[in-house]
Amino acid sequence: EPEVTQTPSHQVTQMGQEVILRCVPISNHLYFYWYRQILGQKVEFLVSFYNNEISEKSEIFDDQFSVERPDGSNFTLKIRSTKLEDSAMYFCASTEEAGSGYTFGSGTRLTVV
Amino acid sequence: AQKITQTQPGMFVQEKEAVTLDCTYDTSDPSYGLFWYKQPSSGEMIFLIYQGSYDQQNATEGRYSLNFQKARKSANLVISASQLGDSAMYFCAMRKRSNTGKLIFGQGTTLQVKP
Numbered sequence: 320e321p322e323v324t325q326t327p328s329h330q331v332t333q334m335g336q337e338v339i340l341r342c343v344p345i346s347n348h349l350y351f352y353w354y355r356q357i358l359g360q361k362v363e364f365l366v367s368f369y370n371n372e373i374s375e376k377s378e379i380f381d382d383q384f385s386v387e388r389p390d391g392s393n394f395t396l397k398i399r400s401t402k403l404e405d406s407a408m409y410f411c412a413s414t415e416e417a418g419s420g421y422t423f424g425s426g427t428r429l430t431v432v
Numbered sequence: 433a434q435k436i437t438q439t440q441p442g443m444f445v446q447e448k449e450a451v452t453l454d455c456t457y458d459t460s461d462p463s464y465g466l467f468w469y470k471q472p473s474s475g476e477m478i479f480l481i482y483q484g485s486y487d488q489q490n491a492t493e494g495r496y497s498l499n500f501q502k503a504r505k506s507a508n509l510v511i512s513a514s515q516l517g518d519s520a521m522y523f524c525a526m527r528k529r530s531n532t533g534k535l536i537f538g539q540g541t542t543l544q545v546k547p
Contacts, residue, residue: 350533361523361540364534364536367532367534375534412535414533421467421479428475
């Protein structure tokens with residue numbers, strides 16, 4: 320069964336450093352998402368991406384965050400200057416159509432120290 | 433505004449018994465979808481079951497069924513014949529049918545299955 324692949328599975332970074340979280344969505348999917356889950360809390364929507372542009376973003380997704388689909392297969396989330404409160408599990412998801420058949424990656428656990 | 437509420441932070445169930453995890457939602461949209469996901473301790477999000485707002489029948493997937501009561505705006509997950517491997521966090525989520533299709537999640541319920 321097709322999978323959404325996320326790398327790395329764990330990342331530890333120092334406060335103020337830039338991090339890039341990588342995702343390879345399912346190849347025929349057109350809609351891509353990033354979600355965040357702070358430890359022990361609910362999953363929160365960050366951003367959706369379609370047709371090479373952001374289609375919606377939450378208030379969490381401020382100027383420190385950016386997304387890119389650089390080569391037609393990878394979908395990346397960049398945090399420019401990490402803060403302690405960015406420590407969380409980050410999930411990538413993709414769907415073929417908006418709102419159907421979401422497939423989540425296994426997540427990247429980001430720890431900012 | 434759309435909202436998902438899971439009022440049970442934690443639940444216990446005896447192995448082989450059935451358990452119901454509660455979920456209520458709030459939306460003014462006539463078209464929406466409701467999802468349940470399982471998150472084991474390893475952290476991944478596993479899709480369990482989906483219910484569309486226009487579906488006439490309650491969704492079922494193996495041991496999982498969704499008790500959809502549209503007038504009450506509830507979408508409770510029923511797990512029959514609980515197994516030890518069912519111990520996990522369970523999230524209810526709602527999708528608004530829009531050009532983005534983002535999901536809004538509830539706070540989650542931790543289920544512990546006792547042997």
